[in-house]
Amino acid sequence: METKEHWFLQGFLLLAMVIAQGATIKCPSSPLCYKKTESDTIYTCEWETSEPMKNATYELFYSRSNSAASRTSLGSSRKSYICVQDNTVLNKVLVDIWVVAYMGNESCQSLNTTVTLSERVKYEAPQRMSMARSSSNLTLSWDNTKDAVIEVKFRRLEETSGTWKTFKKEVKQAMVTLENLQNESVYQLQVRQMSKHVKHPLWSDWTPILDVPTEIPNPPEVNWTVEDFNNGTRLLKLTWGTPPYPVSMQVNYNLSLHIWPCLLKRKNFTIVTTTEFNVYVTYSAVSGDIIAFNKVGKSSPTHILVPAKHISFPCKSWPNDRLIPLKYAHGFMKSCLEWYKSTDGETRPEKVNRSKLNGTVKKKLKLVRKKMDDYVRYYYLVHKQTDGKPQSTETCLMYKKEGDQRGFLTHYEICYTRRSQNNESQIESECLKSFASKTEYLVQNLTPGSIYNIHLAGATAAGSGPTTTIEITTKPVPQSVIGWIIAGIIAILITVCLFIIKRHKKKIFPPIPRPVVVESVNYRARNQSMHEKEEVHELQLYDNCSQGPNPEEATVLEVSETYECEDTDEKCMGDSSTPVSDPRSPDYKAQVLRLETPDSSQGEIDCLVTMLMYRNGLVFDMKAYSTEDVGIPL
Secondary structure, eight states: OOOHHHHHHHHHHHHHHHHHHHOOOOOOOOOEEEBSSTTOOEEEEEOOOOGGGGGOEEEEEEEETTOOOOOEEEEEESSSEEEEEGGGSOOSSEEEEEEEEEETTEEEEOOOEEEEGGGEEEOOOOOSOEEEEETTEEEEEEEEEEEEEEEEEEEEGGGTTSOOEEEEEEEEEEEEEEOSOOTTOOEEEEEEEEESSSSEEEOOOOOOOEEEOOOOOSOOOEEEEEEEOSSSOEEEEEEEOOOOTTTTTTOEEEEEEEOOTTOSOOEEEEEEOSSEEEEEEOSSOEEEEEEEEETTEEOOOEEEEEOOOOOSSOOOOSSSOOBOOTTSOSSTTTEEEEEEEOSSSSOOOSOOEEEOOOSBHHHHHHHHHHTOOTTOEEEEEEEEEETTEEEEEEEEEEESSOOSSSSOOOEEEEEEEEEESSOTTOEEEEEEEEETTOOOOOOOSOOTTEEEEEEEEEEETTEEEEEEEEEEEOOOOOHHHHHHHHHHHHHHHHHHHHHHHHHTHHHHSOOOOOOOOOOOHHHHHHOTTSOOOOOEEEEEEEESSSSSOOTTTSOOOEEEEEEEOSSTTOEEEOSOOOOOSOTTOTTOOOEEEEOOOOOOOHHHHHTEEEEEEETTSOEEEEEOOSGGGSSOOO
16 A cells, blocks of 8 residues: 555656756857957856746857867856956957856757957947037047947937937047037937957947936026024025926036135035025025036036124123133134124125134234224124034124224214205205114105205214215206196186185175166157166155154155157146056056255255165165255156
């Protein structure tokens, strides 16, 4: 009876047979042997293998062509190539070279390659390729190539599915230029090279596909802000914009900043991939440059200048004459005293003095003052490193000697004079003071057509300094404008007057009745050319002498109706005189009023007041000054 061990052994043998049958060996390709340079002493022989042959062992053989000499082994390897020293092989005659692959108990030999080894050179693919674009040209350069044949294939990035364009040229140096490219297009390219000094050169491998971006036409536009921690340290924040596509492809930035004032050397920050950068700085000025770059070139630099944090008023130096604390290390890497002239109050000059911190404060400042000029403003700052951050522990403004034109500014003096353009002898002037912290002043209520001379001077405790004068001429008011102003004023006055007259017309100008003259028909028939007559309807006389006239004693007029006859010398009288109660009756034609006055003295007549009343309401009030005025027929 068969045991379990027996069945297990039979299964294992069957599996081994199956694996052996499936692992059939495959022959490698013919070997390719070459030197990498003309002066190289090592030959490289390589071949191609299939995937199942990874675990195979390869042995390289050679023999002289057309000879019965035995074969010579050049070595074995599990890799797909073998390196051979030139002194171990016949390199100047034809030789046959082949490879034998071994795997298990099987072996397989490649085809022979007949070659003169000294005539076979295959350069490496171009290494460390660099590119530069300018206008429509692209210049390529690489390392360690002289007197070679170069082949470049290229295409636009938008045409990846299209065919490559090729360019071949013999060069003496590792450099070639492609012309007539489109400026705003991104390209892809590959490069290979071949020796031109051997009889049977081989092309090198192609380089990987390289992207060629466009050149950067403009420098970065940098904005900066500072955050002051009020402890001698500031945080400088730099930002800049991303260039548009395709310039933005593969763009990086190099920064060079002078952030530690105790040393002249700048600190470089290379290959910045973002569009912002933060760094801690002191109260001293910070300067530097930023450059954008990509594979084909770089932009022009953008200069960065962050002014120092200056104080505009005097301050006390280190308060006491004491030893400089030990926290101020004596080397420039850790601390220093920086001092310089103040030219415009803001910009730090190019020449800056630096001193090591040692000894006492008084001694150190005494040495500094010896090098200072009189009447010139100086700043000095003390810097040190604190926990890896730069810090300004002292910031002071000082003079060696203060004068009337140079010193601590206390105020500004502003004076201006005005003179008319038409009358230059008429001059007005005014002076005033402005705070030292102010840098502007508004002059108001300027007179048109005048010339102003404005004088500005800074003042210190010793007096006023140099004066700056400017002249300003105000424009005169145009004549057309004056005419329009006068016309406008007149129009306004006329409008107001018309409004007042219209509103109070009855009070100012009462209505005047128009007299009505009635003519008789006979008279009109006799004389058409005679003038119309105004007829009195009523005549009243009042005694102006008595204090309280009695209406009953007043003279009563008798009104008689008169008709005019055809004869001009006679009058046709009607009924006897009868007082008329309503002289404005509608059937009234013509009335003649007669006044009969008693025989009285002249004085009594003078006291009479005559009042004539017409039909249409017109009234005449008069006083009889003589007897001739009374009793005249109307």
